Amino acid sequence: MLLLNYKPVLSQPTGIGVYANAVLPAFDQFEHTLIPGGGSGSGKERLKRLAWSQLQLPRMARKRKADLIFTPAPEGYLGEQVVPQVVMVHDLRPLSHPERSMQSLYFRSWVPPLLRQCRHILTNSNFTASVICRTTGISEEKVSVTPLGYEIDHFYPSELKQRLHHRPYLLNIGQAYPHKNLERLIHAFHSIAHFFPEVDLLLLGKPHPIETTRLQQVTSELGLSSRVIFKSYVPYVELPNWYRGALAFVYPSLWEGFGLPILEAMACGCPVITSYSSATEEVAGDSALLINPLKTESIATSLSQLLSEPKIRSTLATKGLLRSQSYSWKVTRNLTSGILRALC
Secondary structure: OEEEEOOOOEOOOOHHHHHHHHHHHHHHHOOEEEEOOOEOOOHHHHHHHHHHHHHOHHHHHHHOOOOEEEEOOOOOOOOOOOOOEEEEEOOOHHHHOOOOOHHHHHHHHOHHHHHHHOOEEEEOOHHHHHHHHHHHOOOHHHEEEOOOOOOOOOOOOOOOOOOOOOOOEEEEEOOOOHHHOHHHHHHHHHHHHHHOOOOEEEEEOOOOOOHHHHHHHHHHHOOOOOOEEEEOOOOHHHHHHHHHHOOEEEEOOOOOOOOHHHHHHHHOOOOEEEEOOHHHHHHHOOOOEEEOOOOHHHHHHHHHHHHHOHHHHHHHHHHHHHHHOOOOHHHHHHHHHHHHHHHO
16 A cells, blocks of 8 residues: 655645646555645744654554555655655755755755665656765665656647736746846846847746845846836646746756756747756757856846847747657656556
């Protein structure tokens, strides 16, 4: 019997939640029990979840006579593994780009020993698999790569675009964590904005408790408050229309375990600019404009090139769409169920 620990899936799902819900049908073929999530993701809730994982999760697994616990995030219990665990690691960014946060503390103190004790580890890219092995000393045989996918009935090109913004726009989606590199993106946009006075930059995502206010201040100081638009969390059902309406999706992140928005944008026929570091390059391949995320001028050059040359936008849209078709949730589900079947 498989115990599905979905406690880390929040009420407003981001990457972990999208993945967890997408692979859930893979477990229909197993006898299983689902522990639902639904929290808000606050620091206090994370602490409560940590305590629950350590004290209640193994007890519940024994009581249900589970053969295996699967958690779609790097969470679980430490100590004697009375019921073996499999976890999904989306990235180890809090180790390489730590913040003063509960999340970074958890990743430094809890995640490495947890991964060493788990029966097996799933992850979403070859890049993240190599990081896991390098930072924990775990052997490659203990880690399986199951790339992410997207809902083909949800993310697809369409000529029927809803007008969600009154001006042409560049798009970025994601919570404003420091590693998302939005300050350099804003400065890059500032350096080319006067050449393209009709274009705005839209930053969509759940506000960060510190970074969003700081970025808004930077935007104000640059005189861009009317052209750099901060919009809060966008429901999943609305995402495709935001991608379809954008001139380009710009994702200059310093570190990603996969970069799911890249794939979603490509599937919607939206040209992509992203970083040549971490897993973003692995996902985008040669189907995006790749930039050095540490250099504002590199971001600005690609923005200017894409905005001034419609042919490049068209070529990237075509190549990105073809690239996206090599990924699917069906493949992810099949890989996941095959691995877990072998472990049960």
